[in-house]
Amino acid sequence: MRKTLDFLYDSAAALAALFMIGLLAMVLLSIVGRQIHLNVPGIDAYAGYLMAGCGFLALAHTLKRAEHIRVTLVMQSLGPAARRWLERWAVSVAALLALLFAYYSVRLVMQSIEYNDISTGNDATPLWIPQLGMAIGAVIFAIAAIDEAVIEWKGRPLRTNLEAMRHE
Numbered sequence: 001m002r003k004t005l006d007f008l009y010d011s012a013a014a015l016a017a018l019f020m021i022g023l024l025a026m027v028l029l030s031i032v033g034r035q036i037h038l039n040v041p042g043i044d045a046y047a048g049y050l051m052a053g054c055g056f057l058a059l060a061h062t063l064k065r066a067e068h069i070r071v072t073l074v075m076q077s078l079g080p081a082a083r084r085w086l087e088r089w090a091v092s093v094a095a096l097l098a099l100l101f102a103y104y105s106v107r108l109v110m111q112s113i114e115y116n117d118i119s120t121g122n123d124a125t126p127l128w129i130p131q132l133g134m135a136i137g138a139v140i141f142a143i144a145a146i147d148e149a150v151i152e153w154k155g156r157p158l159r160t161n162l163e164a165m166r167h168e
Contacts, residue, residue: 005147006064012140013061019054019133023047042123049125053133060137060144091149098138098145105131105138 026047033040062068075083111117112128119125 005143008140009060009064009144012057012137016054016057016061016137019050019057023050023054026050042119042121042125045119045121045123045125049130049133052130053137056134056137056141058137059141063141063144063148088149088152091145091152095142095145095149098142102135102138102142105135109135 026043029040030043030047032038033043075086078086109128109131112126112131117127119127
């Protein structure tokens with residue numbers, strides 16, 4: 001199961017990287033297009049769609065690499081038992097919030113399909129297409145957050161950024 005989950009997180013990160021390359025291509029096309037007086041309709045919108053997809057698809061991989069920002073000031077002042085319970089509470093709340101976020105992201109895609117929602121720009125893109133990257137990223141992030149909560153509740157501590165740097 002661990003290999004499957006790690007493959008899922010790594011695949012989402014690879015897809016995020018492809019979205020970032022696409023974003024770079026859109027920005028470069030926009031710059032070159034302005035220089036040679038070539039207007040590509042909707043290029044700014046597509047760059048935005050790719051940026052959003054990139055950010056959401058990278059969430060799970062970032063979480064599993066312990067690269068999300070953590071406020072450790074309170075944690076450092078607690079004893080081991082209190083720290084463990086605070087960590088358990090935090091990852092449980094994070095998993096719940098990630099599940100809600102995933103649910104509403106998928107729901108947004110479904111509503112966009114149902115109502116044939118299109119972008120207001122001159123590209124008239126069906127909105128479910130760019131929203132799909134967000135929804136997939138949110139679902140994978142929810143899986144990763146649940147994974148982290150299970151790891152914490154089983155008694156294996158999460159690696160903090162400092163610990164992760166020491167192991168590299």
